[in-house]
């Protein structure tokens with residue numbers, strides 16, 4: 175095996191082909207595991223030989239990081255967390271000692287926004303960036319994107335890797351690409367006009383933004399399902415595309431297929447979790463592109479199929495800034511490929527409910543574990559929902575109080591009182607806690623042009639006196 179692989183810049187399958195690489199995508203899981211283990215061995219040895227950080231990080235392990243011969247050995251390597259990256263990059267700015275190539279060979283620099291503290295920095299070499307483009311192309315092929323498609327990207331072209339990763343993939347396929355962006359004042363209004371004018375076949379963005387775009391189109395006299403010609407929308411950055419009612423709402427609004435995608439910016443190629451054009455909900459885990467383990471949130475023990483835990487990712491072919499056993503902090507549940515029953519024929523594991531929360535986002539209210547995505551699912555399933563909501567958790571005396579602010583649709587005949595009771599009953603039956611509900615008119619709550627921020631947990635701020 176030659177490691178790392180060389181991207182084949184001019185390769186494209188026949189447009190009628192289901193697969194980019196039929197053997198890779200449909201081989202038996204056992205055969206795939208052999209290939210993954212070889213790549214893990216090469217990747218870990220490379221990182222150990224070239225990164226002072228990893229030599230220190232693995233100083234106390236009982237196995238030889240230069241010769242990993244089994245998954246059991248690999249699982250003895252310590253888990254890398256976000257905090258480890260931040261501390262290392264603080265001590266050795268800007269990249270930390272993760273970097274395995276010369277700084278002058280970095281082609282792209284990306285990072286996290288740092289809104290919740292110190293930003294993380296990702297240096298990506300040219301060959302790595304080309305491989306990311308090729309893998310994203312391969313995965314987007316499974317989504318149904320083809321060279322004659324016209325694509326609009328409606329997420330911000332800032333340090334957010336989502337936009338750039340989607341762009342690299344559609345460019346590699348050879349699509350006609352319109353990197354429109356988002357986030358500027360009045361840009362959504364313009365997006366509606368451009369979409370009407372250009373009639374793109376596909377859109378990339380966030381699910382929240384797609385709903386906002388649809389609402390804006392309607393306010394301007396368009397009927398998105400009739401006046402636009404989207405066949406598919408692919409999303410990342412939020413769980414919405416695998417929340418059944420949100421997904422259904424977007425599919426109905428635009429009369430198109432919705433595809434969920436995404437892992438972590440640290441791990442780009444982040445499309446290694448992706449729906450395909452046959453999967454009704456959720457994502458396949460392309461674990462021969464980014465190796466993925468599912469670990470128990472508390473004990474870090476390996477979880478079998480059918481269980482819920484934290485996806486932990488390992489680059490398999492990264493020469494610039496490899497991430498090995500990177501703890502995502504997300505929560506998901508996985509299934510064996512043959513339990514999912516997807517018609518595509520791929521033999522990857524599947525996350526049937528997508529990535530539906532973060533360990534840190536799980537709200538524990540009166541002893542119940544609640545993910546904001548569960549509340550979103552219930553609300554979008556209600557006919558009179560006005561498309562936006564907020565969750566506030568506070569202390570009321572000794573008890574936690576779950577408060578919801580929910581918009582009621584403009585065009586409904588249902589009264590506010592009736593809708594209030596419907597919301598309260600629906601949420602109580604889903605999460606087991608009766609919420610205090612406030613109903614507000616549609617349009618009252620701010621819309622997002624990027625990722626939604628709908629949850630406020632005020633309990634940490636409470637001071638007992």
Ligand SMILES: [Zn+2]
Nearest residue numbers: 450453516518
């Ligand atoms: Zn599939």
